[in-house]
Amino acid sequence: MTEQELAFTQDELDEIERIKAKFPTNKAATLRVLWVAQEKYGHVKPEVQNLVADTLDLPRSHVHGVASFYTQYYKEETGTYVLDVCTCLSCQVCGGYDILHHLEDELGIKAGETTEDGMFTIQEVECLGACGYAPMLQVTNGVYANNLTKEKVDKLIENL
């Protein structure tokens, strides 16, 4: 899609107005509007960041700075499903790396890569606040899959 073709719908613009109303400045809405954009396009590549900046009437450099700081924003296109495997403290000691390596083997890619068919991206991430359900992963910034075993991981990929 070219930059000219990017635009928010009226519904999305209404949503953006509701977000702006929570804060005394437009700038404060930056993170939330980046989320709206990511939900729509599946990523916030530079041209999407520009759309956010222009919609909020903010310097484009500001929005680029914010987008690059936060890890949940996808600055590049990803697979349809992003598998965020936690290997941090509690997950590490409960087999988080085994889960990660199993996934890498099954999908034939390394963490940070996307499968050729564009279905899956694997990422290794820091603690997701589910340490009591370790090892675990999160699917595309959404659902948590807890207490993983290799079998559970296989089933998860099959069902996605």
Next chain:
Amino acid sequence: MVEDWKSYEPLIIPDIPNLHRIEVYEEHDGYRAFRRILDNPEEWSRTNVTNEVKAANIRGRGGAGFNAGLKWSFMPQPDERPRYLACNGDESEPGTFKDRNIFEFNPHLFIEGALIAAYAMSVDVIYVYIRGEYIDWVRIFEKAVEEAYEKGYLGEDILGTGIDIEMYTTYGAGAYICGEETGMLESLEGKRGYPRIKPPFPAQKGLWGNPTTINNIETLANVPLVINNGADWYQSIGAEDHNGPVLYGISGHVNKPGVYEYPAGMPVEDLIYDVAGGIRGNKELKALIPGGTSTPVLRADQLEGVSMDSNSLRDAGSMMGTAGMVVLDEDTDMVDLLWRITHFFHHESCGQCTPCREGTGWLEKVLLKIKNGEGEIKDLDLLLDMTTQMEGRTICALADAAAWPVRHTINRFRDEFEERCKKSVHAVA
């Protein structure tokens, strides 16, 4: 130390089905504390509420253990500026997973606590900042907020008193540093989460330069309990100088990991062996990280008679932190563990301060070398030396939090680290 904990009935997360729904919460005396204050504004003046909470000694559950009421008292007298309460639901300290239980199981207790805090400090707007990964819990919580608005507990002219308080929920997008209170303020302002230099403290200069207080979600959930039952009652729960209910998040090598509510001051061994069902596979306990990654690890032989409160843990050589306990069994590789911890801090350093940005990177690099069997004994001393160069020299406490585990893990498991190092040329010769 608490001994009679077996009869303890949870107060923050009681076992009541559907408590997250406002009708159920109200049936169980929900919003009674807030109503009581509004109905008796003389008895419960803003100052009296603050003093009661201060006397109760609610130690901040975000990890630093600061007395909540005392912090509220730092807010300046109201002037023409807007005033804010920013609630910290960023919960990113590895080993910590408790606040989400409040969002899920008892959100109104927290909302009521935040309302009481807002009343006490004459706050106009409450922001609730939740980590972006918790989007499902954000949605659950937003429903509770909606209900509270519908019932007139939030918004304009609350319950006909003429008091206006708004509550806005928002969320992050992945960055541990946004849990540091001033990093969170920057993020709320829509910027990168770069912590600010303190002083000025947020009470003087917080959100958009206006008076702001930051409290953790669990801290605020304790407030209605204090108003309903009094500071003396609250003081009587738990340990001396560290009291009240605590959500213990227990993870790692235990049979029954999870979040458990018990008084502060619980015996560590009871938590591990009774509450969390003991070590998996009947293995031996090797060590415990008592309150999230940044709190120093304790060897099993350092845990005898230790309880989960700030005094006991300090004497043992650690800290309470977030009470996110990571239990480690005999097979745990402490070198691998420490390397992964430093990887975390390096990844999460915001990069503003040289000792932190460079220090965390070097810690990770040297530990990777040792992990791969290519380190030398002198690298261990280099690591220890680096920790002293990082500590206390930065804008926020992340650098300290990165330095402490390195120092204490190496000192407390020195043999294991030395064994992993190459024998020096001299030793071989």
